Amino acid sequence: MGSGEWCLQKRDSFKSDSFSINENVLETGCLSIIVLGASGDLAKKKTFPALFHLYCQGFLPPDEVHIFGYARTKISDDELRNRIRGYLVSDRSASPSEDVSKFLQLIKYVSGSYDAAEGFQLLDRAIAAHEFSKSSQEGSSRRLFYLALPPSVYPSVCRMIRQYCMNKSDLGGWTRIVVEKPFGKDLDSAEQLSAQIGELFEEPQIYRIDHYLGKELVQNLLVLRFANRLFLPLWNRDNIDNVQIVFREDFGTEGRGGYFDEYGIIRDIIQNHLLQVLCLVAMEKPVSLKPEHIRDEKVKVLQSVLPIKDEEVVLGQYEGYTDDPTVPDHSNTPTFATVILRIHNERWEGVPFILKAGKALNSRKAEIRVQFKDVPGDIFKCKKQGRNEFVIRLQPSEAMYMKLTVKQPGLEMLTVQSELDLSYRQRYQNVTIPEAYERLILDTIRGDQQHFVRRDELKAAWEIFTPLLHGIDNGELKPTLYQPGSRGPAEADELSAKAGYVQTHGYIWIPPTL
Ligand SMILES: NC(=O)C1=CN([C@@H]2O[C@H](COP(=O)(O)OP(=O)(O)OC[C@H]3O[C@@H](n4cnc5c(N)ncnc54)[C@H](OP(=O)(O)O)[C@@H]3O)[C@@H](O)[C@H]2O)C=CC1
Numbered sequence: 001m002g003s004g005e006w007c008l009q010k011r012d013s014f015k016s017d018s019f020s021i022n023e024n025v026l027e028t029g030c031l032s033i034i035v036l037g038a039s040g041d042l043a044k045k046k047t048f049p050a051l052f053h054l055y056c057q058g059f060l061p062p063d064e065v066h067i068f069g070y071a072r073t074k075i076s077d078d079e080l081r082n083r084i085r086g087y088l089v090s091d092r093s094a095s096p097s098e099d100v101s102k103f104l105q106l107i108k109y110v111s112g113s114y115d116a117a118e119g120f121q122l123l124d125r126a127i128a129a130h131e132f133s134k135s136s137q138e139g140s141s142r143r144l145f146y147l148a149l150p151p152s153v154y155p156s157v158c159r160m161i162r163q164y165c166m167n168k169s170d171l172g173g174w175t176r177i178v179v180e181k182p183f184g185k186d187l188d189s190a191e192q193l194s195a196q197i198g199e200l201f202e203e204p205q206i207y208r209i210d211h212y213l214g215k216e217l218v219q220n221l222l223v224l225r226f227a228n229r230l231f232l233p234l235w236n237r238d239n240i241d242n243v244q245i246v247f248r249e250d251f252g253t254e255g256r257g258g259y260f261d262e263y264g265i266i267r268d269i270i271q272n273h274l275l276q277v278l279c280l281v282a283m284e285k286p287v288s289l290k291p292e293h294i295r296d297e298k299v300k301v302l303q304s305v306l307p308i309k310d311e312e313v314v315l316g317q318y319e320g321y322t323d324d325p326t327v328p329d330h331s332n333t334p335t336f337a338t339v340i341l342r343i344h345n346e347r348w349e350g351v352p353f354i355l356k357a358g359k360a361l362n363s364r365k366a367e368i369r370v371q372f373k374d375v376p377g378d379i380f381k382c383k384k385q386g387r388n389e390f391v392i393r394l395q396p397s398e399a400m401y402m403k404l405t406v407k408q409p410g411l412e413m414l415t416v417q418s419e420l421d422l423s424y425r426q427r428y429q430n431v432t433i434p435e436a437y438e439r440l441i442l443d444t445i446r447g448d449q450q451h452f453v454r455r456d457e458l459k460a461a462w463e464i465f466t467p468l469l470h471g472i473d474n475g476e477l478k479p480t481l482y483q484p485g486s487r488g489p490a491e492a493d494e495l496s497a498k499a500g501y502v503q504t505h506g507y508i509w510i511p512p513t514l
Pocket residue numbers: 244246369391397399400401419421422423487493503504507508509
């Protein structure tokens with residue numbers, strides 16, 4: 001294999017099971033992490049803080065790791081360090097200010113454009129100098145490129161990396177790229193982008209990040225479903241009436257109106273984050289925990305989704321959205337959507353998956369709500385008290401609870417709605433739940449693609465939503481206005497109820513006290 005070529009066969013970690021990730025930790029040698037778009041918002045708020053957390057926990061040893069920021073803005077190393085310093089907070093560090101200073105010293109900045117050789121040659125020289133300085137340690141050289149950039153520049157940046165910045169070590173190693181969403185705007189543009197990047201990098205080098213896959217309770221879904229006998233016989237159309245996957249934010253587009261208006265809530269949240277969660281809720285048991293086995297099952301679920309019916313969609317736009325000067329006055333972009341997906345397979349035929357996402361609503365939360373069918377032949381006449389519901393709250397305050405009907409304590413034979421409650425904050429008191437980005441970046445270093453979106457998954461996801469998105473883009477479907485701070489359009493609750501969701505009334509949760 002010539003210099004600069006992709007080198008997979010030297011690594012056996014790719015063959016390992018993701019849950020036995022120890023095998024993935026064996027690689028040593030120089031690691032260069034290059035954050036492209038280092039002057040931007042994502043880099044400042046998510047990428048560098050995630051790297052800092054990893055550093056504090058010893059995953060980025062200073063004798064191996066160097067971090068490079070790259071962007072067009074002409075600033076010095078120290079100016080970049082000062083920009084990100086305020087975002088580096090860690091409750092995992094014994095001496096935070098010392099760790100911040102040491103971490104910042106690992107960062108160098110290179111300025112250059114995204115489509116010209118000069119900047120990337122400069123970047124390559126800076127990385128090579130770092131690799132050279134560490135060459136006393138035998139080992140591979142690893143280069144991780146994190147594209148914290150708008151997708152419009154992905155093709156040119158990937159071309160430049162391929163041409164000028166690939167790993168050159170004879171001792172092995174790799175070059176990997178991490179790309180952020182949005183991966184395209186519809187099926188054609190996503191496929192075009194995939195083809196452009198696919199000509200330059202092999203699939204095992206490409207990490208399409210969806211940060212919802214890094215959330216603790218999303219990662220728990222496979223364990224929950226397939227390691228608990230309790231759920232195995234219940235998780236199907238015979239027992240489950242409907243599934244809701246909900247994302248709510250209690251703030252609007254806040255300065256991101258221009259970006260958001262091009263995409264809307266379906267492309268921003270539903271087509272990626274909520275659909276990925278749906279896959280993990282609905283997929284069949286994978287053959288093993290190998291990333292390819294898991295992703296094979298996710299693709300099958302996506303390919304089983306039926307075309308979306310217009311009458312199973314409610315769109316909303318919050319009042320005041322177009323006041324943002326970067327948003328056109330007559331924007332048709334939805335900031336809220338409820339979409340019902342139906343999976344045409346043996347397990348899920350007839351079970352609606354209600355995907356709901358909205359900005360500027362009355363609360364902030366993300367949860368999965370699995371609602372079971374009514375008890376047949378109910379001798380307690382308790383149907384009106386509510387169905388069994390299994391709720392997995394992804395955020396905030398991670399929790400899982402099962403709503404149950406129990407006998408009300410006392411002399412009378414009365415029933416009441418209660419819950420089996422696993423609240424993480426209470427159950428895992430001394431455990432810090434890692435940030436999604438932190439976990440996913442560590443996976444990219446370890447070469448574990450389980451929690452990243454494969455090209456065929458992406459294609460199948462766009463196939464589901466493209467007709468609906470084109471209908472909205474063409475103005476055939478229009479959003480209804482809703483009040484900021486409300487539940488969104490009333491039609492959304494009506495649609496959920498029509499699909500079979502029964503709201504529990506009169507249930508009061510009493511938080512446990514220790
Ligand atoms: N461990 C924990 O932290 C636990 C916390 N709790 C808390 O107890 C409270 C009640 O729990 P729970 O009943 O599960 O959750 P909620 O009362 O928040 O919501 C129940 C369901 O009713 C829907 N809903 C709410 N208002 C309306 C409405 N006006 N019209 C139609 N549908 C509506 C919700 O949809 P939507 O999502 O769209 O609002 C959701 O699907 C919650 O605050 C919950 O967080 C309960 C158990 C454990």
